[in-house]
Amino acid sequence: GAVVSQHPSRVICKSGTSVKIECRSLDFQATTMFWYRQFPKKSLMLMATSNEGSKATYEQGVEKDKFLINHASLTLSTLTVTSAHPEDSSFYICSARDYTGGDRNYGYTFGSGTRLTVV
Amino acid sequence: EDKVVQSPLSLVVHEGDTVTLNCSYEVTNFRSLLWYKQEKKAPTFLFMLTSSGIEKKSGRLSSILDKKELFSILNITATQTGDSAVYLCAVGDIQGAQKLVFGQGTRLTINP
Numbered sequence A: 001g002a003v004v005s006q007h008p009s010r011v012i013c014k015s016g017t018s019v020k021i022e023c024r025s026l027d028f029q030a031t032t033m034f035w036y037r038q039f040p041k042k043s044l045m046l047m048a049t050s051n052e053g054s055k056a057t058y059e060q061g062v063e064k065d066k067f068l069i070n071h072a073s074l075t076l077s078t079l080t081v082t083s084a085h086p087e088d089s090s091f092y093i094c095s096a097r098d099y100t101g102g103d104r105n106y107g108y109t110f111g112s113g114t115r116l117t118v119v
Numbered sequence B: 001e002d003k004v005v006q007s008p009l010s011l012v013v014h015e016g017d018t019v020t021l022n023c024s025y026e027v028t029n030f031r032s033l034l035w036y037k038q039e040k041k042a043p044t045f046l047f048m049l050t051s052s053g054i055e056k057k058s059g060r061l062s063s064i065l066d067k068k069e070l071f072s073i074l075n076i077t078a079t080q081t082g083d084s085a086v087y088l089c090a091v092g093d094i095q096g097a098q099k100l101v102f103g104q105g106t107r108l109t110i111n112p
Helices: none
Strands: A004-007 A010-013 A019-025 A032-038 A044-051 A067-073 A076-081 A090-097 A108-110 A114-118 B003-007 B010-014 B019-026 B030-038 B044-049 B056-058 B061-066 B071-076 B085-093 B100-102 B106-111
Touching (some): A004 A090, A019 A032, A019 A114, A032 A067, A032 A076, A044 A067, A044 B100, B003 B100, B010 B019, B019 B030, B019 B085, B019 B106, B030 B071, B044 B056, B044 B061, B044 B071, B071 B085
Parallel strands (some): A010 A114
Antiparallel strands (some): A004 A019, A032 A044, A067 A076, A090 A108, A090 A114, B019 B071, B030 B085, B061 B071, B085 B100
């Protein structure tokens, strides 16, 4: 079945630095990927929709200059948290749409998530 | 604005009990409703529902959708400690990228 690999699974960085999170579709082409943020004991909040070869669509209230999304190929989307602050500490999860069918997740496959801690 | 509301937010029961989790939604262009189980990492898929009144079943779990009343329930019978998790309901819209809007989740704890 469709697999999405997300890396790193955990990262600790200093305040003011930038962190890049990668999301790869391993056995299918993902023209659309979604980036979510999850606070402790809260649900997934959609941050942006990433489209291959074009600009990402950000949800209301998400700073696009702070959370840079690049979807340069059909198998890779990256989220860069720029000038990270402690309040950016969270669990970030990507999801890719698989349009090829036959996927028991009916087209939404999630990465394993990245826990970001900014100190 | 699309909205998905789950209840209860938290539930603690004993092993062997049956639980019902609720999900109501307000979505402009409904396509599907999905249930996920989340333990420590990413959500794992349980069910996708698109039609009213058709029960989906997988072992001790079942789910049904009511598109007239805009809600879905997830039932778990003969609960086990391994069922302890956060259960997320998400609704997919029919337009554009068909993104998912998630509810707040129900934290289910099964005590032995």
